[in-house]
Amino acid sequence: MPQPILYVAVTNHGFGHATRTASVVAEIQRQCPEILIIMTTTAPRWLLEAYIDGDFIVRPRAFDIGVVQSDSITMDRPATLEKLRSIQKNAAATIASEVNFLKQNRVGLILGDIPPLLPLIARAAGIPCWMMSNFGWDFIYRDWGHQEGGDEFLEIAHWISDCFGQSDRLFRLPFCEPMEAFPHITDTGLTGGDPRQDLEELRQQLNLSAPREQTVLLTFGGLGLAKIPYAGLSQFPDWQFITFDDTAPDLPNLIKVRDRQDRHCRPVDLMPLCGRLISKPGYGTFSEACRTNLPITTLTRHDFAEAAVLIDGVCDVLPHQILEPEEFFESNWQFLENPLTPPRHHQPMPEDGNRAIAQAVIDYLMQSA
Numbered sequence: 001m002p003q004p005i006l007y008v009a010v011t012n013h014g015f016g017h018a019t020r021t022a023s024v025v026a027e028i029q030r031q032c033p034e035i036l037i038i039m040t041t042t043a044p045r046w047l048l049e050a051y052i053d054g055d056f057i058v059r060p061r062a063f064d065i066g067v068v069q070s071d072s073i074t075m076d077r078p079a080t081l082e083k084l085r086s087i088q089k090n091a092a093a094t095i096a097s098e099v100n101f102l103k104q105n106r107v108g109l110i111l112g113d114i115p116p117l118l119p120l121i122a123r124a125a126g127i128p129c130w131m132m133s134n135f136g137w138d139f140i141y142r143d144w145g146h147q148e149g150g151d152e153f154l155e156i157a158h159w160i161s162d163c164f165g166q167s168d169r170l171f172r173l174p175f176c177e178p179m180e181a182f183p184h185i186t187d188t189g190l191t192g193g194d195p196r197q198d199l200e201e202l203r204q205q206l207n208l209s210a211p212r213e214q215t216v217l218l219t220f221g222g223l224g225l226a227k228i229p230y231a232g233l234s235q236f237p238d239w240q241f242i243t244f245d246d247t248a249p250d251l252p253n254l255i256k257v258r259d260r261q262d263r264h265c266r267p268v269d270l271m272p273l274c275g276r277l278i279s280k281p282g283y284g285t286f287s288e289a290c291r292t293n294l295p296i297t298t299l300t301r302h303d304f305a306e307a308a309v310l311i312d313g314v315c316d317v318l319p320h321q322i323l324e325p326e327e328f329f330e331s332n333w334q335f336l337e338n339p340l341t342p343p344r345h346h347q348p349m350p351e352d353g354n355r356a357i358a359q360a361v362i363d364y365l366m367q368s369a
Helices: 016-031 045-049 077-089 091-104 118-125 137-145 151-164 199-206 230-235 267-273 283-291 305-317 325-329 353-368
Strands: 005-010 036-040 057-059 109-113 129-133 169-172 185-187 215-218 240-243 254-256 276-279 296-299 320-323
Touching (some): 005 016, 005 353, 016 036, 016 045, 016 109, 016 129, 077 091, 091 118, 109 118, 109 353, 118 129, 129 353, 137 151, 137 305, 169 353, 199 267, 215 267, 267 283, 276 283, 283 296, 283 305, 296 305, 305 320
Parallel strands (some): 005 109, 109 129, 129 169, 169 185, 215 240, 240 254, 296 320
8 A cells, every 4th residue: 555645735924833733743643653744834844843753754835925024923014915926926837846746746635724825736736635724814915905005915815715715625723714715614623732741840940939820931923022021020020931032131030941943842831830821812822822721911913813813712711811012012011910801701612623633634545545
């Protein structure tokens, strides 16, 4: 029997899409190690290896741009539009090149999160295309298109919707927009990584001494944030704050985790030690916080349509605090003294997304082999 081959393509935007997709791939490998995985992404290999224990092939390709950003919330719309025009202009050549690769490598199934060109590539190659996400890029660009001077974004959103309409299946994740462009939708539970560190060992390694309710994890995605107001931490000498920000100042109550590239520690590994997460809206971070039952303080993002959907969803299931950007960037962190808002519902969200998507992929590939 020929080896089953899964081709996985990840959108070229931040780290969150890569980590949530890698979590699904890790589950596929755990259940069925004979499946060969080709990861098509510009995400760094160390990030993928932080979630995937087994072997995989990396194909460094980018089929979309997402949003051009200087940090995790500062967006450059003109640069994004220029990149999108280039992607459209070169679409035929991109498709032809990738079809050749897929046929040469006898790929049996394509899974994407969530490059719009992928269904067109799959159709041209005659291979089923399954996708997974809580939003499509048409949702983001259509919102921009409805704003003044956004006609070109609206045209691109229509084109992307047409692309998504040629996919064979969508695994729609929680905290989602309707994603009506997709013809066949399967709703799934939360995806993401699970903590895998010994908590007492990790506590000692990081020299954590504050109680859990006064231990705060700061994480703002792979691009981080500019001008985080770290000076305000001096107001809370009895608290401990944990960051992955290499540029953060040296403060007595700020612990900087420096070993991400050595796979020793990920944000999700630290979540069980913390009483609160401070973050910007992001599916991967919110999902892992829900899976570890970690309360969230989050900034808003009024210019990125997914953010409102994420914040509304997390308010249902976790204790939370919503901050306007100016409340954070111009603050002395006094918001930490305010009580969190209880979740609107107490029904936990299903957490079976990794397993459900992995099982569907395995069933298809093994039956097709």
